C-alpha cells in the first residue's frame with residue numbers, strides 16, 4: 162500500500178531526529194565517510210542557515226527522509242553568482258526506493274525557485290540525479306574547490322538560461338567543508 166509522504170521545513174527542535182535519520186541513511190553506504198550529520202550540525206549554527214531549505218519527509222508522522230540545500234556562490238574575477246548546494250539527501254533504510262527521495266528533491270527545487278534561486282549543484286550518485294534534470298557540471302566552466310570524479314558533479318538550472326555565461330569556482334558557505 163502506498164502511504165502518503167508529507168514534506169515540511171525543519172523546525173527548531175528537529176535537530177536530533179535529522180541527525181538520527183541521516184546517520185541511519187548513510188550507515189551502510191560504502192562511499193560515505195559517515196560524517197554527513199556532522200556537516201548539518203555545523204551548518205545549523207551559522208547565521209545564514211535557512212531552515213526553509215532543510216526539508217523533512219514524514220510518513221504517518223515518522224521521519225523517513227531529509228534534504229538540505231545550502232547557499233553557495235560561483236565566483237570568478239568579475240562576478241559572483243548565487244547558487245545552492247544540495248547535500249546531503251537521506252532516506253532511511255526501510256523507506257528507500259518508495260519515492261521519498263524523489264519527493265524531497267522535487268519539493269526542494271520548488272521551494273528554492275520560490276525563494277528566487279536559479280540553480281542547484283551537487284556531488285552525488287551519477288545514475289540518480291539526471292531524472293531531475295541535472296547535467297554534468299563539466300559542461301560548464303564551473304569548478305569545485307576539491308578533487309572529485311567528474312561523473313559525480315552535477316548542476317541544474319531551475320530557470321531557463323540560468324547558467325548562461327556563468328563561470329568560476331564554487332565557494333561553499335563556512336562549515337560546508339570540514340576544516
Ligand SMILES: CC(C)(COP(=O)(O)OP(=O)(O)OC[C@H]1O[C@@H](n2cnc3c(N)ncnc32)[C@H](O)[C@@H]1OP(=O)(O)O)[C@@H](O)C(=O)NCCC(=O)NCCS
Pocket residue numbers: 186187190250251252253256257258259260261262263264284285286288289
Ligand atoms: C539514494 C537515495 C537518496 C534515493 O532515494 P529513494 O527514496 O531511496 O529513491 P526514490 O524512491 O526517490 O527513487 C526514485 C527513482 O530513482 C531510482 N533510484 C533509487 N535509488 C537509486 C540509486 N542509488 N541510483 C540510481 N537510481 C536510483 C529508483 O529506482 C526510482 O526509479 P523509478 O522512478 O523509475 O521507480 C536513498 O536511497 C538514500 O538515502 N540512500 C542512502 C544515502 C545516499 O546514498 N544518499 C545520496 C547520496 S548522493
